[in-house]
Amino acid sequence: TFRSLEPPEHTVTVQVIPKGIDAPVDNIEVRLGAYRAETDEQGLAKVGVPKGTYELSVWRIDIEPASTELEVTRDAMVEIDLIAAIRS
Numbered sequence: 001t002f003r004s005l006e007p008p009e010h011t012v013t014v015q016v017i018p019k020g021i022d023a024p025v026d027n028i029e030v031r032l033g034a035y036r037a038e039t040d041e042q043g044l045a046k047v048g049v050p051k052g053t054y055e056l057s058v059w060r061i062d063i064e065p066a067s068t069e070l071e072v073t074r075d076a077m078v079e080i081d082l083i084a085a086i087r088s
Contacts, residue, residue: 005034008048012070013077016043016058021084028060028082032070058082 014030016039025043030036032054037045049072056078057067063082070078 003034006050008035009050010048010072010075012047012049012056012072012075014039014045014047014056014058015077015079016045017079017081018043019081019083021063021082023062023084025082028058028063031055031057031059032072056080061085 012032016025016028018025026039026041028039030039030045030047032047032049035047035049037047039045051072053069053071055067056070057065058080059065062085064085066080066082
């Protein structure tokens with residue numbers, strides 16, 4: 001199987017901000033719909049997407065997943081706060 005996606009028109013830069021946790025901010029999965037990237041050592045990920053409305057989500061096993069809806073009409077920078085995952 002394969003996916004056919006529209007070519008990117010804009011770049012969304014996502015900055016993940018750890019809140020009250022001492023964890024590296026690299027290798028966090030960032031998704032805007034079917035488009036995805038991973039954060040670097042500074043907690044930045046750049047995702048190329050066409051115009052549209054997307055579910056922006058960030059995930060890694062040791063953090064609480066976070067998501068928000070984002071409308072992309074131009075290049076943009078978004079900050080997402082992260083917290084540690086609750087373990088029982």
